[in-house]
Amino acid sequence: MSLVGNMMSPDMIVKDCRGKEFYAFGTHRIFDQRARKLQLYRTWITFLGIITPLFVGGVVLSFGTESKVLPWVITVVGIIGLVQLVLSAFSIVSRWDEKYEYALDSSRGNTDLYNRFKFLADNAPADLEVQYKDAIRENEAREFKDLGQGITEKEKRFANREALKYYRKPCSICSITPTNSKPSKCDGCGNF
Template identity: 40%
Template sequence: MGEENFKKECFKCEFYSFGTSKIFEKRVDKYGCRLKAITFLGLLSPVLLGGFVASFSVESALLKNSLLPVCGSLTIFQAILSLLSLVCRWDETYSYAIGSVRNNTMLMNDFSRLKNTNAKVNSKRFQLLTGDYDRQNNADIGQNISTKEMRYAMRQSLFQYKSECRTCGIKPISLKPSKCDTCGNF
């Protein structure tokens, strides 16, 4: 592989690894927030009831008429949210996303360093890294990445690397979505 082609391939892998890490960073935020909400709601009712009973009385009209129905409703809502979380496997999605961010960030950094080296000296390292890249890419594809997420990733990468979109010909100056079906519409 020639020196120029080597640098292009390293940059391409770096570019796409960066974008993919951004997709999964967004998922980490989304599912992390959902899982924290379930934990919070799971503890809210017992803490409210326990605190009220410890502070006042079990016989209080406020407890029977207001607090118990509110806590009961919160408990039902939390149970439904927990069931949805189990069925949709939010914890697995969250864990995978954390691993993908870590792996894609590592690949991005490795390809960034590698592109500034000699192609002949580092061809073996390049082959190993592209094998890791392909395995991670295949695993990530299995996580049902939507076209909106792909456009989001493209916008993030174009902005980060100050590159021009091949479809619309614009170099993004912000992360706000454009009308482009390659780097916008997310």
């Protein structure tokens, strides 16, 4: 529901900013985690693509082309190379590069929203309503984009746990305040 057109008291705006700050932090953590995971996968694919021919070349330079080890090395490296090719093809079809770039963009955007809502809630500037409306419009646009990225229920629980841990608040379901990122058995702040 859009709050831009509704009249709200400064106290209500500050309270809503605190809620938006909480959710922006959690959403940042979802996309930060996605970006880190995709970066790791992309790094391994690149590493395998570079190390495979380098390793064969290093064996040939060290032991020569007549070495009895070379056929074994070529077989093992060939299998690794095939795995790397399959992973590379999968990463292209799955659009890992696009997903990585989007995750970075969303992480940055949600961090900016977190900072804006935190500033508004902490400082309640004279033009609070104007800045709030601008932040709400930006938040709605970011939320609309993020919804197209298929955020799972597990990711939502992860985001909730991360935000509860950061803000040192208890979960509304299990009443426990998370102190680490390790998932619990709770359906509100765990099971991810």
